[in-house]
Amino acid sequence: MATLTSQSAKRITRGRCFFGNPEKTKSSILPVKSCDNGGGRGGRKLVCANAVNGAVKVNGKAADFRSSAAQPVSVDNDDDAFRLGKFVEGRLVYRQRFVIRSYEIGPDRTATMETLMNLLQETALNHVMSSGLAGDGFGATRQMSLRKLIWVVTRINIQVDKYSQWGDVVEIDTWVASSGKNGMRRDWVIRDRRTKKMIARATSNWVMMNRETRRLSKIPEEVWEEVLPFYLDRNSIAGDANTSHRIQKLTDATAESVRSGLAPRWSDMDVNQHVNNVKYIGWILESVPLKVLVEYHLTSITLDYRRECRQSRLLESLTTMSSTGTPPSTLCSSADLQSTHLIRQQDDEAEIVRARAEWRCKGHR
Known part of the structure; x- marks a missing residue:
């Protein structure tokens, strides 16, 4: 019954x-x-x-x-532990597990870069919520909410050694640290739960913005006092060399392919009323040659966010590709690749996102 x-x-x-x-x-x-x-x-x-x-x-x-x-819900309930994760290393590192769902894989039956980026974002938000710092904003602390401040990402770099398949369980660790005088850095490490091997890692930089004026803001002293106890000075990507180099700006003359007419939808907006930072991955791939998407894995991407984007703007995606060496003896037609990308507004060509990526042949072991 x-x-x-x-x-x-x-x-x-x-x-x-x-x-x-x-x-x-x-x-x-x-x-x-x-x-x-x-x-x-x-x-x-x-x-x-x-x-x-x-x-x-x-x-x-x-x-x-x-x-x-x-019935009162216990914080030790297995369902809550799976949903919210847990703190490790003296509450400095937050850990959460995810199952790769069927709708999170691509044509090659592995998780997409967008899936990984979404999981990173989910872990970061649950980290803030589980820490007890969350105010009424999206990932904002109490003191930030009182001052109408939000976090906005300025740069993120993710490097992937292996893409998970449908049904795999991944374990994500995340932590935060200071970044200069007026920013925060957030890092992640992704491991395969079964093998415990690291399969991806990422680092990002964040600054504060007033959610009403849309202007950048210094970090108030009260916010520093909230977040400092959770800071851990550790880099997931040694030296962070890939995120320190300036990304070349593409133009109509230097771009090999351009895709116009990309329209942000209402579903692309986040609660801060601008395009979610993960959505740009899909628009970047719109101008990548199909042969590259079929024959190569996207192993690394750095996104440099130049300005926020609202729903009313039409966008263009520009891409240029280059080879990094001698073609391997595989099914791929060329060696591993590098690419440079630009997402810009179509009407005035104002830059939204610059990106740089690395690609490895799927037949290259």
Whole structure:
């Protein structure tokens, strides 16, 4: 018999079962001969159903109809632990696990770069929430919310050694540190839960913006006091060399391919009313040659966010590709590749995102 967690047993009468608040009886036992399950030829009759002090038994087996909403939720519950993750290393590192879903893989049956970026973002937000610092903003602390401040990413670099497949479980560690006088750095490490091997890593830089004026802001002293106890001076990418180099600006003359007419949709917006930083990955790939997408893995990408983007703008995606060496003896037609990208506004050509990427032939072991 199915468990109905949203209602309690009200009374059981001959031939029919009603749900609501349980009624007290002299014996607290209400015998019935059958229970109406809605009719139909396949309906099963219940020989006996008893209600004893709010607990219902059908054919001698317990069936709990009491509301789960009244049950207190323990922070140690396995479901919450899976959903929210946990702190390790003295609460300096936050760890969360994810299963790669079928809708998170691409044509080659592995997780996409967009999937990895989304998982990084989810882990970061749950880190803030689980730390007890979360205010009413999207990843903002209490003091930030009081001052109408939000975090905005200025640069992110992710490097992938191996893409997970459907059904794999990944474990993501994240932590934060200072970045200069007025910024924050957030790092991640992704491991395969079964092998414990690191399969990807990422680093990013963030600054504060006033969510109403859309102007950058210094980090207030009160916010520093909130976040400093969680800072860990550790780099996921040694030297962070790939994020320190300036990314070349593409123009119509230097770009090999241009895709115009890219329109941000309402679903591309985040709660801060600008395009979610992960969405740019898809637009970047729109101008990458199909042969590259089919034959190569995107092993590294650095995104340099120049300005925020709203829904009303049409965008263009520009790409240029270059080879990094001698073609290997594989199915690929060339050696590993590098690419430079630009997402710009179509009307005035104002830069939104610059990016640099590295590609490895899928047949190259």
